[in-house]
Amino acid sequence: FIEENMKAAIAQRQFQMYLQPKYSISHNAIVGAEALVRWLHPVKGIIYPSEFIPVLEENGFIRNVDYYIWEEACRFIKRCEQEGMEGCPVSVNVSRHHLVEDEFIEVLDGLIDKIGIDKQSLELEITETVNNQQVSEMSNRLKDEGFMLLMDDFGSGYSSLSILLETPFDVIKIDKKFMENMLVSKRGKLILEQVVAMAGKLDLGLLAEGVETREQVEFLKEIGCDMVQGFYYAKPMPAEEFYEL
Ligand code: C2E
Numbered sequence: 001f002i003e004e005n006m007k008a009a010i011a012q013r014q015f016q017m018y019l020q021p022k023y024s025i026s027h028n029a030i031v032g033a034e035a036l037v038r039w040l041h042p043v044k045g046i047i048y049p050s051e052f053i054p055v056l057e058e059n060g061f062i063r064n065v066d067y068y069i070w071e072e073a074c075r076f077i078k079r080c081e082q083e084g085m086e087g088c089p090v091s092v093n094v095s096r097h098h099l100v101e102d103e104f105i106e107v108l109d110g111l112i113d114k115i116g117i118d119k120q121s122l123e124l125e126i127t128e129t130v131n132n133q134q135v136s137e138m139s140n141r142l143k144d145e146g147f148m149l150l151m152d153d154f155g156s157g158y159s160s161l162s163i164l165l166e167t168p169f170d171v172i173k174i175d176k177k178f179m180e181n182m183l184v185s186k187r188g189k190l191i192l193e194q195v196v197a198m199a200g201k202l203d204l205g206l207l208a209e210g211v212e213t214r215e216q217v218e219f220l221k222e223i224g225c226d227m228v229q230g231f232y233y234a235k236p237m238p239a240e241e242f243y244e245l
């Protein structure tokens with residue numbers, strides 16, 4: 001179904017950019033957003049990324065979906081700027097497919113030029129893969145070009161400390177599995193505390209994902225992690241709704 005319908009879905013604008021706010025705990029204010037794709041199918045209704053992204057990752061079509069979402073994000077940023085709302089960067093996900101070829105940098109530069117936004121307001125979320133070497137090289141190039149880089153899903157999967165050494169990320173996003181599993185034990189809390197301390201010493205920004213409860217917010221506040229994203233504050237929502245918020 002996905003393979004048969006993905007091209008029409010792009011052409012008919014069935015993919016939609018949802019935005020999930022990022023909050024500062026101490027300011028109790030929105031400090032940015034992450035763009036997340038949804039497939040609004042005319043018959044099937046809303047289809048979530050977990051259902052179609054694995055297929056699109058496998059056949060490479062995720063590139064096209066990413067380009068589409070990046071453009072939507074740039075347009076949203078432009079709109080905010082035009083209406084005097086500064087200081088709300090939007091981060092987009094960058095599939096590992098892009099990181100092994102140059103094309104996507106030209107696409108990004110092209111979009112930023114065409115739509116006319118500040119490079120710093122479009123942040124790039126990168127997930128580590130098996131091939132950290134390649135990710136490192138590409139990330140270094142992006143950094144040189146002036147992009148803000150967020151390391152997605154830190155603390156899970158292939159995430160390793162060595163990539164922190166080789167790659168100049170600006171922000172690390174602590175994986176939501178971390179929130180679920182770590183905060184239930186004393187040992188887990190200690191690990192998280194040390195990650196926060198490490199980020200501080202490395203001058204890295206830090207954001208905790210998947211924050212769902214008051215207790216998690218309290219604990220993060222206590223150990224000095226100020227930026228959060230999660231259902232406790234808000235779920236991903238249509239761009240229009242985020243704009244209103
Ligand atoms: P991700 O980049 O780690 O995005 C965060 C996911 O966590 C989102 O799932 C979000 O809805 C969910 N989330 C946020 N707060 C909470 C919370 O408090 N609790 C729980 N349980 N979940 C929370 P979503 O939107 O279903 O996206 C899943 C994954 O699909 C994303 O994980 C990302 O890897 C991928 N994805 C989504 N949109 C895009 C896209 O445009 N391009 C690419 N390449 N990948 C995308």
Ligand code: CA
Pocket residue numbers: 034093125152
């Ligand atoms: Ca992400």
Ligand code: CA
Pocket residue numbers: 152153173175176209
């Ligand atoms: Ca993540």
